Amino acid sequence: MSVYVSNVIPSLIRLEAITREVHWNVRGPGFISIHRYLDEVYASAEAYIDEIAEHVVAFYGMSPTWSVEKPFQHFRAGVISDGIERVVTEIDSLLEIVDSLDDVSRETEDILVRLSQDFHKHRWFLVNEISE
Numbered sequence: 333m334s335v336y337v338s339n340v341i342p343s344l345i346r347l348e349a350i351t352r353e354v355h356w357n358v359r360g361p362g363f364i365s366i367h368r369y370l371d372e373v374y375a376s377a378e379a380y381i382d383e384i385a386e387h388v389v390a391f392y393g394m395s396p397t398w399s400v401e402k403p404f405q406h407f408r409a410g411v412i413s414d415g416i417e418r419v420v421t422e423i424d425s426l427l428e429i430v431d432s433l434d435d436v437s438r439e440t441e442d443i444l445v446r447l448s449q450d451f452h453k454h455r456w457f458l459v460n461e462i463s464e
C-alpha cells in the first residue's frame with residue numbers, strides 16, 4: 333500500500349531536528365558556509381514533510397499517520413566534520429527507508445524520486461565539504 337509513504341515523515345522530522353542542531357552548534361573553519369547550507373537541507377526536509385502529508389490526504393483520502401519516532405542522539409557541540417557526518421548519517425537513513433518502499437503509485441513514486449535526487453545531492457555536497 334502506497335500510503336506507507338507517510339513512514340518517510342518521521343525520518344524527515346528527525347533529519348530536520350539534527351540538521352538544525354548541527355546548524356546551531358557546529359564550530360570551526362568553514363562554519364559560515366556549512367551553517368548557511370544546512371538551511372537548505374532543513375528547508376528541503378520541511379518541504380517534503382508537507383508535500384508527503386498533503387499527498388497522503390489528497391491522493392489516498394487518509395490522514396497522514398506514522399509511528400512515534402525513537403529518541404535520537406542530540407548534537408550539542410562539535411567540529412564541522414562531526415556535524416556533517418551526523419547529518420549524512422540521517423540522510424542515509426532516510427534514503428534507506430525511501431528505497432524500501434515499493435509497490436507505490438506513480439504519483440507517490442514521483443515524490444520519492446525527487447526526494448531521493450535532492451537528498452543524494454545534499455549528501456554529495458556535504459561529503460565533499462569534508463573530503464580531502
Ligand SMILES: [Fe+2]
Nearest residue numbers: 355356367371
Ligand atoms: Fe538559523
